[in-house]
Amino acid sequence: MKKAFKSPPGILLLAILALAFILPLFPLPDPLAIDVDARYAGPSAAHLLGQDEYGRDLMSRLIHAMRSAIVISGGAALLAAIIGVTIGIVAGYVRGISEALSLRVMDVILCFPPLLLAMLAATLYGAGPKTLVPVLALVFVPSFTRVAHASVMTVRGQEYVDAVKLMGASAPRIIFRTILPNIAGPLFVQFSFVVVMSVVLESGLSYLGLGVLPPEPSLGMMIGSARATFADQPWLLFAPCMALVVLVLVLNAFCDHLRHVFDPRNGSGA
Amino acid sequence: MTKARTPLLQVSNLTVGFQTGPGYRDVVRDVSFSVAGGETLAIVGESGSGKSVTSMALMQLLPRATSRITGRVEFQGTDLLTLDERRMERIRGDRISMIFQEPMTSLNPVMTIGAQIAESILMHRRIGRAQARAEALAMMDRVRIPSAAGRFDDYPHQFSGGMRQRVMIAAALACQPDLLIADEPTTALDVTIQAQVLDLIKELQAESGMGVIFITHDMGVVAEVADRTLVMYHGDVIEAGTTTQIFDAPSQTYTRALLSAVPRPGSMAGIDAPTPYPVFDIAEGRMSPPAERPDTLQADQPPLLEVKDLSKRFAIQSKLLKRVTARVHAVEGVNLTLRRGETLSIVGESGCGKSTTGKLITGLHPRDEGEVVIAGRKLDRVSAAERAHDIQMIFQDPYASLNPRLRVGEAITEPLRIHGTVPRAQEREIAAQLLDRVGLKAEMADRFPHEFSGGQRQRICVARALVMKPKVIVADEAVSALDVTMKTQVVNLMMDLQAEMGLGFLFISHDMAVVERISHRIAVMYLGQIVEIGPRAEIFGNPRHPYTRRLLSAVPVPDPARRNQRGAVPVTELKSPIRPPDYRRPAQHYTQVSPDHFILETGAESL
Numbered sequence: 001m002k003k004a005f006k007s008p009p010g011i012l013l014l015a016i017l018a019l020a021f022i023l024p025l026f027p028l029p030d031p032l033a034i035d036v037d038a039r040y041a042g043p044s045a046a047h048l049l050g051q052d053e054y055g056r057d058l059m060s061r062l063i064h065a066m067r068s069a070i071v072i073s074g075g076a077a078l079l080a081a082i083i084g085v086t087i088g089i090v091a092g093y094v095r096g097i098s099e100a101l102s103l104r105v106m107d108v109i110l111c112f113p114p115l116l117l118a119m120l121a122a123t124l125y126g127a128g129p130k131t132l133v134p135v136l137a138l139v140f141v142p143s144f145t146r147v148a149h150a151s152v153m154t155v156r157g158q159e160y161v162d163a164v165k166l167m168g169a170s171a172p173r174i175i176f177r178t179i180l181p182n183i184a185g186p187l188f189v190q191f192s193f194v195v196v197m198s199v200v201l202e203s204g205l206s207y208l209g210l211g212v213l214p215p216e217p218s219l220g221m222m223i224g225s226a227r228a229t230f231a232d233q234p235w236l237l238f239a240p241c242m243a244l245v246v247l248v249l250v251l252n253a254f255c256d257h258l259r260h261v262f263d264p265r266n267g268s269g270a
Numbered sequence: 271m272t273k274a275r276t277p278l279l280q281v282s283n284l285t286v287g288f289q290t291g292p293g294y295r296d297v298v299r300d301v302s303f304s305v306a307g308g309e310t311l312a313i314v315g316e317s318g319s320g321k322s323v324t325s326m327a328l329m330q331l332l333p334r335a336t337s338r339i340t341g342r343v344e345f346q347g348t349d350l351l352t353l354d355e356r357r358m359e360r361i362r363g364d365r366i367s368m369i370f371q372e373p374m375t376s377l378n379p380v381m382t383i384g385a386q387i388a389e390s391i392l393m394h395r396r397i398g399r400a401q402a403r404a405e406a407l408a409m410m411d412r413v414r415i416p417s418a419a420g421r422f423d424d425y426p427h428q429f430s431g432g433m434r435q436r437v438m439i440a441a442a443l444a445c446q447p448d449l450l451i452a453d454e455p456t457t458a459l460d461v462t463i464q465a466q467v468l469d470l471i472k473e474l475q476a477e478s479g480m481g482v483i484f485i486t487h488d489m490g491v492v493a494e495v496a497d498r499t500l501v502m503y504h505g506d507v508i509e510a511g512t513t514t515q516i517f518d519a520p521s522q523t524y525t526r527a528l529l530s531a532v533p534r535p536g537s538m539a540g541i542d543a544p545t546p547y548p549v550f551d552i553a554e555g556r557m558s559p560p561a562e563r564p565d566t567l568q569a570d571q572p573p574l575l576e577v578k579d580l581s582k583r584f585a586i587q588s589k590l591l592k593r594v595t596a597r598v599h600a601v602e603g604v605n606l607t608l609r610r611g612e613t614l615s616i617v618g619e620s621g622c623g624k625s626t627t628g629k630l631i632t633g634l635h636p637r638d639e640g641e642v643v644i645a646g647r648k649l650d651r652v653s654a655a656e657r658a659h660d661i662q663m664i665f666q667d668p669y670a671s672l673n674p675r676l677r678v679g680e681a682i683t684e685p686l687r688i689h690g691t692v693p694r695a696q697e698r699e700i701a702a703q704l705l706d707r708v709g710l711k712a713e714m715a716d717r718f719p720h721e722f723s724g725g726q727r728q729r730i731c732v733a734r735a736l737v738m739k740p741k742v743i744v745a746d747e748a749v750s751a752l753d754v755t756m757k758t759q760v761v762n763l764m765m766d767l768q769a770e771m772g773l774g775f776l777f778i779s780h781d782m783a784v785v786e787r788i789s790h791r792i793a794v795m796y797l798g799q800i801v802e803i804g805p806r807a808e809i810f811g812n813p814r815h816p817y818t819r820r821l822l823s824a825v826p827v828p829d830p831a832r833r834n835q836r837g838a839v840p841v842t843e844l845k846s847p848i849r850p851p852d853y854r855r856p857a858q859h860y861t862q863v864s865p866d867h868f869i870l871e872t873g874a875e876s877l
Binding site: 158160162164165166167168169170173181182 | 632634653655657662675684688
């Protein structure tokens, strides 16, 4: 795992994580503090990136917004991965009725457009991070199930799985110690997609006012509110957009790199 | 069409290098040979010997950016190496054609076979579609595809392996090339099908007078087809001459090593016990005969393995209602016993049920009927964990049977970790000992499987099978994927281990050469049943069942002088054991021919 971070994408991701999680420990301006007199103020010593329409510190808001985007998307992806991969592996390994049942349920979830499903859940259970994480997770569970299931199907027929069976290994051991490591590659790729997609979906929901609740900062909400003043204050729109783009690109690059590292054929393995 | 005996292809000082880092590494060095019209040249060697690279270089199929080819390849007066890609395209498939090893992957699955044969005609000739179709049909007749007109619009998956190879040959010969390069064309085929394909290539050659370059690792096939032979080793031609010369008086130790791995009928006659292969020292050029050894069979001990009336059927269900429409009778009433120190081989062609039998005996597949008793205990009475102490398996594909994510040391000791019987600290020591025992180095334990060659991996699999100290090892085509020299080494290793530990081997194979070396007894399987079972000498010397005879007669004879003595093998497809759902197997009656030698009484239906 150490090796994964000793690479350009790893270092970039560490930099972003440090920015989002360590910087708020320093005395930054309060991201919620309103200063109406200084609305739309340009960069100054106290406010390095300037102030927004309520005079709140832009840099501080960007950093907090990125942190919540990472926490919410990462959390949602992790939750979806745990649930989805478990269902997928069991379906692929045990087969039979459990396979048919779980895959059909996933098909039903896949029938709903992700944004619609998320909006439905957010309207039913109220907006806010506490609903956002489970909702995003629910949206992305089927993709993990599908990938895990398909990968298990190819790996389970390999002779080394038969060999472990003949050694007298139990089903859980075969699943977790033999099959899981061998399907990690595609799962990491899927994880990278899902983190990125939930970053985008989260900002989309927040843009629509169904995600992070104001006044808490979120990239989507910042883009939404800067839209009105785009002609006069383009910077207020560009800054959160750029933060979003950089976050997505770095996450993508890192997950791609992770897959490379986890393949034993490239170097010494994980 | 037959041309005078001037060389069709003259290769001089061909050297091929691949780019590695800043420089080039030569994988074929200074190869020269010639092929005349109507002549067959065999290039023999193992993987990595450069035999396939040589043929790819002739055809200019190697990536031009990363390979360097020097020398001259003169084909009908032009040097192919000086031609650019466009002029080469006109020669490929038209004047020179190629057939590949794998009939399952070298045909395009989404094109009908007729279209694939017509494709090369359309590419090289200015003729219409209808005419191309007619020519393709004529070609399908020439390669003796039964009812060609009716199968023109079929897709490759509707053909068996042997028929697909015929389609490949038809496509390759569609433009009536002057030179055919056949790269291991029969390696993936069953032995009776191989005999048919070899016959076919010879007949077509006699008809058209084309030159053939036959690339193979199998000296038996060489003896069948080749006029002259080139032996390659690590990129060099080490021996060249007429096939008779090479077989009668091989000058190189390596050639002799290759030759010793093919069965000469009668070479084992008069020897009762299985005998290891002679050991070769390529570097020193010495060949030492196998050490004298007592027979490993301990006939007085109770049997290790008893199999009674073993049966397995796979249901074929209709798509919609999942009703059983037919059943594959994969294994039908198989009875076997295996004693301590004995090797019982199960031979047969693909689909005969031999691998399924192995999986039923190890418990990997649940069986439908019958009983398996290992070391006095019934298979179902023993938990999977305990069974591991009794029976282990070595698989066919050394690339698929090792977990790519485990270091080989961990892979070998994985059974110990599953059972938790040995403290972690000792694991390394045990792995080191076993690696040493199978002829690898103890410090290799920290490497991953992909860093090893096929033969080394198979040794690792042997070590892993041994760690539980089992009594029976099922070896399912364990050496089939290995090169000749690796094969002899692994077979010798298995025989040494048998002598040392009194193992019983159930050796499942289609390779009659290896089977003749290693077996005490042989069971011949056909359509899921054992049709003949008996001591090795009896099966090879006195085969009684018609299928056994057909199987043995299809094995290439490694003696160029006796080339045309084998009768033509009839064009047959392997029958499939698919039966209607209400099929009842007729009672099996075995006739005893001599002590221990039984044959199945069969009706006309089964052959």
